[in-house]
Amino acid sequence: MIQVRYSTSPSSVETATTAELRENYLVDDLFSTGEVRGVYTHEDRMLIGGAVPGHQQLGLPAWDVLGVSSHLQRRELGIINVAGPGHVLVDGEKFELGHLDGLYVGRGSKVTFAGADAAFYFVSAPAHATYPTTAVSRASVEPVPVGSAQGASERNLFRYAWGSDLQTSGLQFGVTVLADGAVWNTVPPHLHERRTEAYLYVDLAENERVFHFLGRPGATRHLLVANRQAVISPPWSIHTGAGTGSYAFVWAMAGENNDYTDLVPVPLEDL
Template structure:
């Protein structure tokens, strides 16, 4: 199953009800046992998806009626991160084992399937103009960048898996940010990047915990309340920041016309 979301102007968020915001920007039904589910957003033509294989094997769907091709990656590249227990992603017959929060970049033109009784795979695809090699990305082997501070309640570790350096892609970037115990804020103070869309998927939350995700133009912010394994689409005009009621991590993925990781515009707290 795949949904389609159309692009929204910033003014639509400023006058929207909570239900309107959730319908337009929240992706809350990706992880269903025995299924592959996806959402296609016209923002950068990204596909956000989840695959929960259970005891079987699931193929990455072509979703031909939406993507217009006989294979999902005929004109796309893919990023995968396992948010469950250990499992495997099979790319053109080659098996890659992914433990919790391990990632995988898959280049254009490949065929992909998922296995693992207790695995749950989050994936994002975006249009690609060229083909680059498949790369396994071990969470344990990525050197994190320390950000924030305990005093500001925003201490966190940024794990850059694919970020415009070391691994070449067409447009896709993705990684994981882990919030330190005792901290709550992510991406704060926030920022904007006009030439890219970003998607956050919040993971590793306890059952009763939530993340209050801030979105919108500076000075006109709104918020969404997210559970574990729910995602939110952040268009180029929107900040993307949030605070959790307990420990959590989030997967960030970006696509657009600019793949320079540091191409962003900081937003001062006074401007919110």
Template sequence: MIQVRYSTSPSSVETAHAADLRDHFLVPGLFETGEVHATYTHDDRLVVGGAVPGSGQLELPAWTDVLGVESHLERRELGVINVGESGHVLVDGEKFELAHLDGLYVGRGSEVSFAGADAAFYFVSAPAHATHPAVALNHAEVEPVAIGSAQSASERHLYKYAWGEDLATANLQFGVTVISRGSVWNTMPPHLHARRTEVYLYVDLDEDDRVFHFLGQPGATRHLVVGNREAVISPPWSVHAGAGTGSYAFIWAMAGENNAYTDLFPVSLEEL
């Protein structure tokens, strides 16, 4: 099953009801056992989805009616991160074992399937103009970048999986940020990606915890209340930042005009 989300204007957010904000920007329900669910957003043509194989094996659907192709990656590239327990991804018959928060990049033209009784695979695909080989991205082997501080309740570690350097991609960037225990803020102070759309998937929250995710233009922000394994679409004109009621991590993924990680515009707290 795949949903389609259309682009929205910045002015519509300022006057939107909470239910409208959730309908446009929140992506819940991606992870259902034995199924593949996804959302296609017209913002930079991203597809975000979840595959929970259970006792079987799941193929990455083509969704021909939406993508216009016979195979999902005919004109796309893919990033995968396992948010469950160990499982594996088959790429053209080659097996890639993924533990919790391990990632995988898959280039254009490949066929992909998912397996693992307790695995839950999050994936993001984006249009690609070039083909690059599949690469496994072991979470434990990625050197994290320390950001923020305990004093500002924003201490976190950024794991860059695909970010425009080291790993060749056509367009896609993705990685994981883990919030340190005792801190609550992510991406604070916030910024804008005027040339790219970004999606956050919040993971590893306890059942009763939530993240208050802020979106909208600087000076006119709104918020969403987000639970575990729920995603938020951030259009290029929107800030993206959040604060959690407990420990959590989030998976970030971007695509758009380029794959330069530093192509962003900082927003000061005064501007908010």
């Protein structure tokens, strides 16, 4: 199953109803056992998806919207396992992924998902070159501490593919894990006008939620987001959020460049 989301303007957010905001920016049904589901957005031609193999193997589809016979014919791929142990086959080579472990897959490869307890989140984006498939376990990544306990924003940033070390055409992705008692992510908010970002919130309890803020500075709105739900954030939109309980999130970006530090902080007084 594939959905297509079209580009939107900043002004449309200011007058949108709650239902319209959710329809345009929230992805709430990516994970279903025995299926591969995806959402293709015209914002930087990103595609986000979920694969839950159950007791079978699932191939990465070449949906019609891509216009190719193989999903990665002109794309590169980032995968993160958001559940129990599983594995990914890339051109027949097996990569074991535990909880929040990642995998980068280069252009032109064939991908299959497997694992009865696994749930794979993936992001693909157009690629101009082919780079090697590389596994990135969370344990192998040195976390970057960000935020503070006093500001309820203490968290660890795990950069899997971010414009250094692991080379990609333009795809960036990683995981941020909040410390116990922290609620805020991405504080202060920021903008990166040349890149679209997608957030997938994970490891929330069933009755917990994240208030995710979007829109231009000075005219923000919010979405209420549950576990394993994603938000598409266009280049003109800020992104920040506060949760009612413990959580982590997978972030992924694509666009004109892959310089992770190419961002502009937005002072809170400007919101």
